Amino acid sequence: MSLGDFANKLIGGHCFMKGLPSGERRRVAIARELVMRPQILFIDEPLYHLDSVSALLMMVTLKKLTSTGCTLIFTLNQSSTEVFGLFDRICLLSNGNTLFFGETLACLQHFSNAGFPCPIMQSPSDHFLRAINTDFDRIIAMCKNWQDDNGDFSAVNMDTAVAICTLEATYKSSADAAAVETMIMRLTEKEGPLLKSKGNASNATRIAVLTWRSLLIMSREFKYYWLRLILYMLLTLCIGTIFSGLGHSLSSVVTRVAAIFVFVSFTSLLSIAGVPVLMKEIKIYASEESNQHSGALAFLFGQLLSSIPFLFLISISSSLVFYFLIGLRDEFSLLMYFVLNFFMCLLVNEGLMLAVVSLWKNIFQSVLTLVTIHAVLMLAAGYFRIRSELPRPVWTHPLSYIAFHTYSIQGLLENEYLGVNFAIGQVRSISGFQALHSAYDISPRSNAKWENVLVLFLMAVGYRILVFVLLHFYARKNVSLHRLFRGKHDSTA
Numbered sequence: 001m002s003l004g005d006f007a008n009k010l011i012g013g014h015c016f017m018k019g020l021p022s023g024e025r026r027r028v029a030i031a032r033e034l035v036m037r038p039q040i041l042f043i044d045e046p047l048y049h050l051d052s053v054s055a056l057l058m059m060v061t062l063k064k065l066t067s068t069g070c071t072l073i074f075t076l077n078q079s080s081t082e083v084f085g086l087f088d089r090i091c092l093l094s095n096g097n098t099l100f101f102g103e104t105l106a107c108l109q110h111f112s113n114a115g116f117p118c119p120i121m122q123s124p125s126d127h128f129l130r131a132i133n134t135d136f137d138r139i140i141a142m143c144k145n146w147q148d149d150n151g152d153f154s155a156v157n158m159d160t161a162v163a164i165c166t167l168e169a170t171y172k173s174s175a176d177a178a179a180v181e182t183m184i185m186r187l188t189e190k191e192g193p194l195l196k197s198k199g200n201a202s203n204a205t206r207i208a209v210l211t212w213r214s215l216l217i218m219s220r221e222f223k224y225y226w227l228r229l230i231l232y233m234l235l236t237l238c239i240g241t242i243f244s245g246l247g248h249s250l251s252s253v254v255t256r257v258a259a260i261f262v263f264v265s266f267t268s269l270l271s272i273a274g275v276p277v278l279m280k281e282i283k284i285y286a287s288e289e290s291n292q293h294s295g296a297l298a299f300l301f302g303q304l305l306s307s308i309p310f311l312f313l314i315s316i317s318s319s320l321v322f323y324f325l326i327g328l329r330d331e332f333s334l335l336m337y338f339v340l341n342f343f344m345c346l347l348v349n350e351g352l353m354l355a356v357v358s359l360w361k362n363i364f365q366s367v368l369t370l371v372t373i374h375a376v377l378m379l380a381a382g383y384f385r386i387r388s389e390l391p392r393p394v395w396t397h398p399l400s401y402i403a404f405h406t407y408s409i410q411g412l413l414e415n416e417y418l419g420v421n422f423a424i425g426q427v428r429s430i431s432g433f434q435a436l437h438s439a440y441d442i443s444p445r446s447n448a449k450w451e452n453v454l455v456l457f458l459m460a461v462g463y464r465i466l467v468f469v470l471l472h473f474y475a476r477k478n479v480s481l482h483r484l485f486r487g488k489h490d491s492t493a
Contacts, residue, residue: 001031002061010220023054027061033291034065041065042073052080059083077129084125092167094132099167102176114170116163132167134160203298210294210302214281218310224277228270229314235270236318239263240325247327250422250435256326257413257439261383263322264342264408265374268349272370278357279366286361289475296471300464307350315343328416337415337449344456345408351463352404358470381405387441404459411452414442418449 003024011028012019020028026046033041046062047055062072063086074087090107092099100110108118111131118127171177201209218225243259246252281303288294319339328334353370360366380390380399387406390396400406417432424430433444442448 001027002057003027003031023050023058026050027058038070040071040073044075046074047076047079055080056082059086079125081123081125092128092132094164097168098171099132099164100171101180106176110171110174114167131163132160206294206298207301210298211305214302214306218306221277224274225310228273231270231273232267232314232318233321235266236321239266240322244325253435254439257436259326260412261381261409264345264405265378267318268345268405269374271346271349271353272367275353275357275366275370276363278353279363282357282361296468296475300468304464311346311350312343315339315346318342334415338412341408341411341453344453344460345404347460348404348456348463351460351467354467355463355470358467377403377405381409382441404456407452407455409440410442411449413440414449418446
């Protein structure tokens with residue numbers, strides 16, 4: 001595609017760096033389709049927004065592909081004389097009617113036979129467009145009092161509707177139309193072997209490529225990734241300093257519960273800032289899936305594998321700041337559990353965001369939906385009112401059970417207070433479970449915190465299964481709409 005001079009250049013710009021010009025981007029888009037080695041390539045408006053030099057270069061480059069056995073089909077509204085001369089055959093359409101289909105040079109003779117010869121000083125493509133485009137009648141009506149040196153403003157001395165009818169009738173009665181009908185009948189009756197695959201990439205290769213591409217996007221998109229990391233650190237620093245110096249007395253239990261609730265809830269809410277980049281990935285997937293370059297499974301695995309390093313970086317940096325500012329128990333195993341629990345919480349939240357973005361495919365609606373969902377789940381998480389005392393319809397069942405905040409906060413509190421005793425006076429003491437009884441519902445079992453991590457893991461898997469179903473459903477819906485449209489088109493042809 002004559003892109004050798006642009007090797008190792010960014011296609012799309014980011015931050016303050018410019019990407020490729022529009023002409024080169026168009027060639028990259030075509031080259032991406034050529035990777036699949038198609039036998040037929042349909043390109044809609046390949047010369048749109050290109051200057052004459054870039055348009056000619058594009059068409060000359062594409063012309064070379066025909067020597068490899070690839071059939072190229074273009075739709076054009078207008079072209080220069082040089083570009084027009086590169087076509088082997090042309091099909092002129094007006095309001096869905098075929099006015100000519102055949103070799104390019106024969107089209108000039110067809111217009112002459114219909115009584116509309118091309119003037120000497122006029123481009124053939126401009127002449128054809130003038131004859132079959134009804135929009136020119138409005139121009140003639142506005143300029144009816146104007147006349148050029150030769151007399152009429154129009155090169156065609158009748159209105160376009162009459163010209164279209166004449167050209168259509170002339171074509172239907174021509175030998176070219178009869179030859180086309182004969183060819184269609186012969187091709188319809190002909191049967192041949194099914195086309196075989198020419199070395200499609202395996203699912204593992206697709207996942208690896210998508211993962212690497214997502215990692216590259218992550219490293220380049222400062223405002224969507226690294227700025228989010230900075231915001232996480234600032235938010236965690238604010239929460240940590242507000243709740244710092246609590247101590248380990250019985251009176252600090254309720255305040256520490258509030259600190260953990262604020263940490264989990266606010267950091268999850270901050271994740272909504274990543275909706276734009278998820279929207280971009282969904283749109284790229286939709287484009288690639290429509291051309292069978294990728295599938296829902298490969299996309300989900302690639303997105304998951306690429307997001308794990310970023311989410312882990314957020315979880316370990318935020319957890320370290322919060323853990324030591326709040327003054328939680330100074331044990332390495334407890335710190336590692338805190339990091340794991342928060343990482344799983346972020347993983348669940350990422351799956352929820354993917355599901356909402358896949359459903360709406362609109363940034364505003366996705367953000368509004370996610371803010372609403374987070375607000376409702378925070379209310380049902382058992383902090384504002386203990387989970388066992390929530391109204392059973394709706395709030396307890398099902399909201400408190402589908403709120404991932406609940407399991408994350410429960411696990412973190414069990415990690416901190418199970419196995420801890422608080423002295424009351426000089427004789428009596430109570431356990432950490434009893435100290436939390438009036439502040440938050442937790443389980444007294446020693447392995448309960450790991451059950452909460454398991455629930456978070458299953459929720460992360462469940463949300464991604466939901467995303468897979470949504471992507472698969474929309475893909476089948478698009479295929480059905482395409483078939484329906486094609487059926488209507490065939491019935492009216």
